[in-house]
Amino acid sequence: xTVPVHLRxxxxxxxxxxxxxxxxxxxxxxxxxxxxxxxxxxxxVLGYIHRMHEKLAEGGTFAQFMPxxxxxxxxxxxxxxxxxxxxxxxxxxxxxxxxxEYIRVITVELNRIASHLLWWAAFLLDLGGFTPLLYAFDDxxxxxxxxxxxxGSRLTYCYLRFGGVxxxxxxxxxxxxxxxxxxxxxxxxxxxxxxxxHNIILIKRIKDIGxxxxxxxxxxxxxxxVARGSGIDYDIRKNEPYSVYPEFDFDVPVFDECDSxxxxxxxxxxxxxxxxxxxxALDKLPAGxxxxxxxxxxxxxxxxxxxxxxxxxxxxxxxxxxxGDKNPYKLKLRSPTFSNLSLFGEVAEGMLxxxxxxxxxxxxxxxxxxxx
Amino acid sequence: MExxxxxxxLYLVGLLAFAGVNAAWLGWCERKGAARIQxxxxxxxxxxxxxxxxxxxxxxxxxxxxxxxxxxxxxxFRVAPVLAMIPAITSLAVIPFSENIGARAMELSLLLLFxxxxxxxxxxxxxxxxxxxKYAIISxxxxxxxxxAYEIPMLLTVITVVMISGSMNLREIALxxxxxxxxxxxxxxxxGHFLTMWISFIIFFICxxxxxxxxxxxxxxxxxELVAGFMTEYSSMGFGLFMMGxxxxxxxxxxxxxxxxxxGWDCPFGLTPGIWWFLLKIYVLIFTFxxxxxxxxxxxxxxxxxxxxKILIPFSMANLLVTAAxxxxx
Amino acid sequence: xxxxxxxxxxxxxxxxxxxxxTAREFFRPVxxxxxxWEVPTMTPLFRGHxxxxxxxxxxxxxxxxxxxxxxxCPSVCISLDGKKNEGGxxxxxxxxxxxxxxxxxxGSCVESCNFNALRFSRExxxxxxxxxxFIMDLMQRLEDQNRCKR
Numbered sequence: 001x002t003v004p005v006h007l008r009x010x011x012x013x014x015x016x017x018x019x020x021x022x023x024x025x026x027x028x029x030x031x032x033x034x035x036x037x038x039x040x041x042x043x044x045v046l047g048y049i050h051r052m053h054e055k056l057a058e059g060g061t062f063a064q065f066m067p068x069x070x071x072x073x074x075x076x077x078x079x080x081x082x083x084x085x086x087x088x089x090x091x092x093x094x095x096x097x098x099x100x101e102y103i104r105v106i107t108v109e110l111n112r113i114a115s116h117l118l119w120w121a122a123f124l125l126d127l128g129g130f131t132p133l134l135y136a137f138d139d140x141x142x143x144x145x146x147x148x149x150x151x152g153s154r155l156t157y158c159y160l161r162f163g164g165v166x167x168x169x170x171x172x173x174x175x176x177x178x179x180x181x182x183x184x185x186x187x188x189x190x191x192x193x194x195x196x197x198h199n200i201i202l203i204k205r206i207k208d209i210g211x212x213x214x215x216x217x218x219x220x221x222x223x224x225x226v227a228r229g230s231g232i233d234y235d236i237r238k239n240e241p242y243s244v245y246p247e248f249d250f251d252v253p254v255f256d257e258c259d260s261x262x263x264x265x266x267x268x269x270x271x272x273x274x275x276x277x278x279x280x281a282l283d284k285l286p287a288g289x290x291x292x293x294x295x296x297x298x299x300x301x302x303x304x305x306x307x308x309x310x311x312x313x314x315x316x317x318x319x320x321x322x323x324g325d326k327n328p329y330k331l332k333l334r335s336p337t338f339s340n341l342s343l344f345g346e347v348a349e350g351m352l353x354x355x356x357x358x359x360x361x362x363x364x365x366x367x368x369x370x371x372x
Numbered sequence: 373m374e375x376x377x378x379x380x381x382l383y384l385v386g387l388l389a390f391a392g393v394n395a396a397w398l399g400w401c402e403r404k405g406a407a408r409i410q411x412x413x414x415x416x417x418x419x420x421x422x423x424x425x426x427x428x429x430x431x432x433x434x435x436x437x438x439x440x441x442x443x444x445x446x447x448x449f450r451v452a453p454v455l456a457m458i459p460a461i462t463s464l465a466v467i468p469f470s471e472n473i474g475a476r477a478m479e480l481s482l483l484l485l486f487x488x489x490x491x492x493x494x495x496x497x498x499x500x501x502x503x504x505x506k507y508a509i510i511s512x513x514x515x516x517x518x519x520x521a522y523e524i525p526m527l528l529t530v531i532t533v534v535m536i537s538g539s540m541n542l543r544e545i546a547l548x549x550x551x552x553x554x555x556x557x558x559x560x561x562x563x564g565h566f567l568t569m570w571i572s573f574i575i576f577f578i579c580x581x582x583x584x585x586x587x588x589x590x591x592x593x594x595x596x597e598l599v600a601g602f603m604t605e606y607s608s609m610g611f612g613l614f615m616m617g618x619x620x621x622x623x624x625x626x627x628x629x630x631x632x633x634x635x636g637w638d639c640p641f642g643l644t645p646g647i648w649w650f651l652l653k654i655y656v657l658i659f660t661f662x663x664x665x666x667x668x669x670x671x672x673x674x675x676x677x678x679x680x681x682k683i684l685i686p687f688s689m690a691n692l693l694v695t696a697a698x699x700x701x702x
Numbered sequence: 703x704x705x706x707x708x709x710x711x712x713x714x715x716x717x718x719x720x721x722x723x724t725a726r727e728f729f730r731p732v733x734x735x736x737x738x739w740e741v742p743t744m745t746p747l748f749r750g751h752x753x754x755x756x757x758x759x760x761x762x763x764x765x766x767x768x769x770x771x772x773x774x775c776p777s778v779c780i781s782l783d784g785k786k787n788e789g790g791x792x793x794x795x796x797x798x799x800x801x802x803x804x805x806x807x808x809g810s811c812v813e814s815c816n817f818n819a820l821r822f823s824r825e826x827x828x829x830x831x832x833x834x835x836f837i838m839d840l841m842q843r844l845e846d847q848n849r850c851k852r
Binding site: 152158 | 712714724733749813822
Binding site: 405409664666667668682683 | 710729
């Protein structure tokens with residue numbers, strides 16, 4: 001409920017939300033000026049987990065930066081792997097075999113489901129529902145196990161290589177993935193929708209709360225489910241296709257309600273769409289090598305390169321400057337959550353504290369990705 | 373004189389033991405129940421099935437330093453946890469556990485219970501206010517408006533029970549419901565009360581969840597918004613007493629619900645009334661408290677007030693009128 | 703007013719459905735793994751900290767001290783020394799120190815090794831009060847393993 005607040009500066013107080021606060025999922029600090037429980041002004045303060053990843057990229061070779069990409073958005077690490085691999089392949093002109101492209105899509109989409117499930121769990125935790133967290137983690141565990149089989153790690157994957165992937169997928173992985181999709185489809189209606197989505201308390205809590213207009217999204221550069229929840233039909237996988245995404249038949253869920261519920265629904269539908277992509281990719285999976293020909297030491301030609309991928313939180317851009325050396329000359333990341341968070345201050349004005357936190361949860365913030 | 377003194381001492385020790393055991397092991401029940409609902413095991417290392425866990429928790433809490441931060445109102449800060457615990461224990465004195473077990477069957481015992489419940493709310497207010505923490509103060513303000521909103525429908529539904537039984541003595545109310553479940557207030561055949569009393573029961577139960585600050589109405593605690601609400605600045609047994617007070621309030625709420633609506637110590641089939649039936653009923657109710665907490669997300673403070681003022685109060689008023697009419701007409 | 707009644711009816715129904723679902727889950731088996739008591743099933747690709755591979759017969763490390771792993775490591779956590787092989791050609795390893803406090807388990811070292819000299823260990827119980835416990839002497843570790851084998 002957004003209520004216009006008459007600013008009475010004599011009666012306002014400052015509330016420091018974070019950097020250590022259960023609802024900020026990490027070390028985000030929001031400086032709130034409050035009038036009672038109403039927020040008069042909200043200023044996100046960043047930098048508590050800044051690790052200068054962009055600068056670190058300049059210090060090592062191209063391949064040495066790959067593990068770092070996973071440490072930024074640890075929830076959708078493979079998409080960050082993918083983004084970095086794409087831009088370097090573009091710079092160095094490396095061809096990727098088709099099988100590797102399919103495997104990339106399968107693993108990235110599995111990781112996207114895992115990311116959305118974790119968002120769902122954490123969002124419910126923000127709203128005070130504990131049990132859904134464990135149900136979502138039960139499903140997520142299956143994905144993590146599957147990905148561990150092929151990548152060797154469970155959270156911060158370092159799986160993609162320039163020109164392919166680290167390891168081929170086997171029949172057990174394919175069968176396991178199909179089983180998982182079947183299982184999640186079976187559990188979705190009851191444990192996710194009946195228990196939570198249709199629950200009157202949740203609906204009252206997030207419907208018509210946190211109104212983000214399409215104009216605001218454009219002004220702040222918000223992407224991903226935040227923009228799609230505000231009626232903007234924009235998904236890099238469709239609009240600027242990369243990898244083998246054009247070969248799959250999937251929809252981009254768009255909702256016009258602009259509230260937290262719309263963002264919630266976008267993500268729930270995206271899980272289903274990702275499952276569709278994975279199924280098609282498994283059906284069409286071509287045979288062949290998973291690693292193309294790539295030189296051991298990369299020395300891309302001097303120039304500017306840009307490529308973008310769609311992560312679970314929005315579009316991620318890599319801007320790479322090369323000077324012909326074996327290290328990147330400069331790397332700049334356009335990370336989705338940074339833009340998504342920047343509209344928080346404007347939207348949260350006049351909200352109640354609890355509503356603002358529900359709204360913040362619906363933005364799906366991953367702080368290390370904002371600070372990098 | 374001699375016997376009555378022994379009797380008082382016996383009840384004192386007995387009730388304190390009952391309160392202590394419940395306050396400690398309901399925490400264990402809650403953790404086990406939550407774990408089962410979430411398909412985990414829960415505490416399992418300390419003793420058989422983790423049954424010694426409450427003792428370990430207690431030891432840990434007691435061995436910690438009771439921090440009194442700078443700038444707090446020292447006396448009130450220390451008194452508040454005690455104030456949260458004592459009214460809950462005192463309330464047990466008027467609960468009739470069975471026909472012959474009950475420390476004090478006084479007239480107006482119902483009124484006493486509500487007065488004591490309000491002191492529990494004051495404890496939260498004082499604790500939150502004295503902490504001088506912004507989160508704690510928000511929490512204190514929330515809990516006052518919440519309790520104010522929920523005491524009204526609660527009292528309105530209780531009045532229907534009082535009208536039916538014609539007494540404010542809990543023992544009398546329970547005695548009035550003896551002889552099988554069709555005599556219980558919730559299903560009472562007489563005067564056709566079963567038509568409306570189940571609504572009263574639901575309203576009363578919702579209100580007692582809200583009164584005890586339990587999820588989904590745990591506005592005062594709301595850990596994802598207010599860190600720990602009024603308990604933010606408390607450590608050691610200050611925190612422990614608040615927790616124990618919360619569980620005891622649940623016990624009192626369950627006892628009250630069982631006595632007012634579910635026939636107290638009566639057997640559903642009118643065969644062998646006794647304390648075991650009473651205990652069975654309150655533990656089923658307590659399990660429902662736990663079950664509800666681990667099912668729903670938390671509601672919002674103004675949704676909670678809306679629920680009270682727009683739904684519960686009109687319904688309980690209508691219920692009161694219908695019940696009065698039923699008594700008059702039939 | 704229609705919203706009022708439908709909220710009460712559908713809302714009440716959704717709340718009861720929620721309780722029914724959690725009640726069913728209450729009686730279903732536990733899904734968690736009891737960590738310290740159960741050994742997790744490890745996949746063949748499990749990434750523990752790295753360890754040296756010894757020669758099947760002699761037990762000497764396969765390493766030829768080419769230094770590729772050291773160069774591949776993004777976190778600079780490998781330091782190694784070798785000396786000239788007396789009587790043979792090439793070099794033999796004298797010291798291999800892994801600073802596991804810096805390692806991010808990316809596996810670049812294992813991938814860069816062309817001589818089958820490095821692999822991931824299957825250790826997952828890694829906890830200590832002392833940081834120095836994680837500055838690992840992998841030569842020592844290989845010797846211990848060889849002794850165990852004998």
